[in-house]
Amino acid sequence: MKLNKFINQLNPNKQPQTGQEEEWSKALAAGIVSVKDIIAPPAIEVDFDFVKIGSTYYRTLFVIGYPRYVQANWLSPLINFEHTLITSMFVYPTEAKGVLDDLKRKITEMEATITADIQHGHVIDPAVQAALDDAQVLQDELVKGQERFFQFGLYVTIPAESLEELDTISKQVESTLGSLSLVPKHATLQMEEAYKTTLPEGTDHLYITRNMDTTSLATTFPFTSSSLTSNTGVMYGINEHNGSLVIFDRFTQENANSVVFAKSGAGKSYMVKLEALRSLMFGTEVIVIDPEEEYKSLAEAIGGEYISFDFDSPAKINPFDLSGVYEEDENELGLKILSLHGFLKVVMGKLTPTEDAIIDRALVATYKAKGITPDPTTQKKEPPLMEDLYKALIGMEEPQAKGLADRLEKFVKGSLIGIFNQQSNMDIKNTFTVFSVKNLEEELRPIAMHLILDFIWTRVKNDIKKRLLIVDEAWYMMQHADSATFMYSIAKRARKYYLGLTTISQDVEDVLANDYGKAIVTNSSIQILLKQSPASIDKIAQVFYLSEGEKHLLLASDVGEGIFFAGPHHVAIRVIASADEHALVTTNPKELLEMRQKSEDVLKQFEEPTPEQPQATVQPQEPILTEQIQPVPPISQNSTGNQPANQPQPTPNLTQNRQ
Ligand SMILES: Nc1ncnc2c1ncn2[C@@H]1O[C@H](COP(=O)(O)OP(=O)(O)O)[C@@H](O)[C@H]1O
Numbered sequence: 001m002k003l004n005k006f007i008n009q010l011n012p013n014k015q016p017q018t019g020q021e022e023e024w025s026k027a028l029a030a031g032i033v034s035v036k037d038i039i040a041p042p043a044i045e046v047d048f049d050f051v052k053i054g055s056t057y058y059r060t061l062f063v064i065g066y067p068r069y070v071q072a073n074w075l076s077p078l079i080n081f082e083h084t085l086i087t088s089m090f091v092y093p094t095e096a097k098g099v100l101d102d103l104k105r106k107i108t109e110m111e112a113t114i115t116a117d118i119q120h121g122h123v124i125d126p127a128v129q130a131a132l133d134d135a136q137v138l139q140d141e142l143v144k145g146q147e148r149f150f151q152f153g154l155y156v157t158i159p160a161e162s163l164e165e166l167d168t169i170s171k172q173v174e175s176t177l178g179s180l181s182l183v184p185k186h187a188t189l190q191m192e193e194a195y196k197t198t199l200p201e202g203t204d205h206l207y208i209t210r211n212m213d214t215t216s217l218a219t220t221f222p223f224t225s226s227s228l229t230s231n232t233g234v235m236y237g238i239n240e241h242n243g244s245l246v247i248f249d250r251f252t253q254e255n256a257n258s259v260v261f262a263k264s265g266a267g268k269s270y271m272v273k274l275e276a277l278r279s280l281m282f283g284t285e286v287i288v289i290d291p292e293e294e295y296k297s298l299a300e301a302i303g304g305e306y307i308s309f310d311f312d313s314p315a316k317i318n319p320f321d322l323s324g325v326y327e328e329d330e331n332e333l334g335l336k337i338l339s340l341h342g343f344l345k346v347v348m349g350k351l352t353p354t355e356d357a358i359i360d361r362a363l364v365a366t367y368k369a370k371g372i373t374p375d376p377t378t379q380k381k382e383p384p385l386m387e388d389l390y391k392a393l394i395g396m397e398e399p400q401a402k403g404l405a406d407r408l409e410k411f412v413k414g415s416l417i418g419i420f421n422q423q424s425n426m427d428i429k430n431t432f433t434v435f436s437v438k439n440l441e442e443e444l445r446p447i448a449m450h451l452i453l454d455f456i457w458t459r460v461k462n463d464i465k466k467r468l469l470i471v472d473e474a475w476y477m478m479q480h481a482d483s484a485t486f487m488y489s490i491a492k493r494a495r496k497y498y499l500g501l502t503t504i505s506q507d508v509e510d511v512l513a514n515d516y517g518k519a520i521v522t523n524s525s526i527q528i529l530l531k532q533s534p535a536s537i538d539k540i541a542q543v544f545y546l547s548e549g550e551k552h553l554l555l556a557s558d559v560g561e562g563i564f565f566a567g568p569h570h571v572a573i574r575v576i577a578s579a580d581e582h583a584l585v586t587t588n589p590k591e592l593l594e595m596r597q598k599s600e601d602v603l604k605q606f607e608e609p610t611p612e613q614p615q616a617t618v619q620p621q622e623p624i625l626t627e628q629i630q631p632v633p634p635i636s637q638n639s640t641g642n643q644p645a646n647q648p649q650p651t652p653n654l655t656q657n658r659q
């Protein structure tokens, strides 16, 4: 703003300026620094092969040769180049009429060349033949109006701090463009115009263009390099394509379920543990069914609850528990009996229709004997136990009922007593709760997993919170059609209860062989595929509509690498953890042993502190150690004198032991 105008604004009543006053304000304005002065570079040097603006060198390339065929996103290597580049594209629509006239002339020329070759007995130039074919196809499409015609210009400016760097990067850019079958040239002697062409002004000072039809032009659109970065959610990993972060909030999708498939050891549990850990920080409650005891150390380290479900453990779950929540148009008891049917089929094996009918009557009678009926007010009473069902079956007249009772007997009297035949005595109170079935026999695991899942589902319905339910090694459940049905029903209804179900499996065959398994996949907004085995890749490719490239990626990926599908987005992902997270989630036995060894060494050092003991082995930043060792003021005499100030001090109980 001119100063005199500014002064006038300050004092609107002021008389118009006299000639002398105007001169003064001009003199004053001449000495004022404007925005232009502030942002302008100190100097611009235009050389024949670069421009130097301030201390930065710039070189602009233009493209004269283009490949014959291009695919979608073919310019992505340029866009994702590892150095800042300024890229400008100019698209000029052209009248089809003029182009058609030109094309006709060109086609006639090329046909004449070919005819002449034939007449003279020469071999036809294949380049001319190819160009003729292209021109004819284009002519055809333009006439029909299928394609439109454009002129396209592509310019790339490379900034660099020094001339050497400029030369090196120019070479790299040229070879990248070369690998795309593009032919770039330096805008020699026109560097200033060329540089201005790539400024965000939208003016093409060079006008070096090439013909393109609509399809080819569409494929040059460079920003299809997929990225999945939202403002909310947790980080899943790094986008392998362009190095961006994959940040995603599964609760923003139509359902919050996810499936993770990969061969054993590909990093499924690792990735899901990281997700759980990161989601916890945003107030999501996490419940895990862990058949392999892989989540124990994580649960212990973050103050979660780890419930081992086996004969000796005090934790009990009664399959007959009712949620006690009454919902409009839902018959709670009816649903429970349906779910018990599924459970009992997993427990007892196949049932004939007659046996099924008997079980149904027996279940109704069992609940009724405890005063529980479809009336919701009765459903707060103490639920029956497995032995009540057993007694109900024994008491029935049908001969098959006896057989059914026999099949149930081992759970109420025999070897398996005490695990499925007691009232539930626990609740999910912790924000991170893990149920383990590792200590159960292999054939009991699916039963226990079903039972636990049912228990969790009851609790989830009771008290709605943002939750993740992780079922690791879900193929245990998928082996049984009834458990698979149950998983599917949870996947379908989870959204209503603010629950995200994570289904993890290494046995893709087992999951996908089953219609319910496939339905779980379609009911999961997020699908994560890590390394696959050659045996299962075709099945996976079929279910997830993978391209050949994606198939190869999954066969060749390393641990923690794969593809992340979220709705319509696919990104190649690499799962990474910080060092502290890694220490919490790894199951690598070598690393675990090393960590245990380290912590033992340190504990030993506290017990017998000797001056020779190398101080370097003490690493207070090791997460396991920080969990266990609370620094306290020095107490014991022999440990104070020769220790550096930052040395962690013995824990009180260790010191007491010594005294
Ligand atoms: N992204 C990763 N970075 C580093 N190590 C990993 C990664 N994913 C997995 N691992 C390591 O690979 C091993 C197998 O991982 P795990 O998650 O147990 O496999 P899965 O559950 O698929 O069988 C573990 O020792 C784990 O620490």
Ligand SMILES: [Mg+2]
Residues within 6 Å of the ligand: 268, 269, 270, 294, 472
């Ligand atoms: Mg695992």
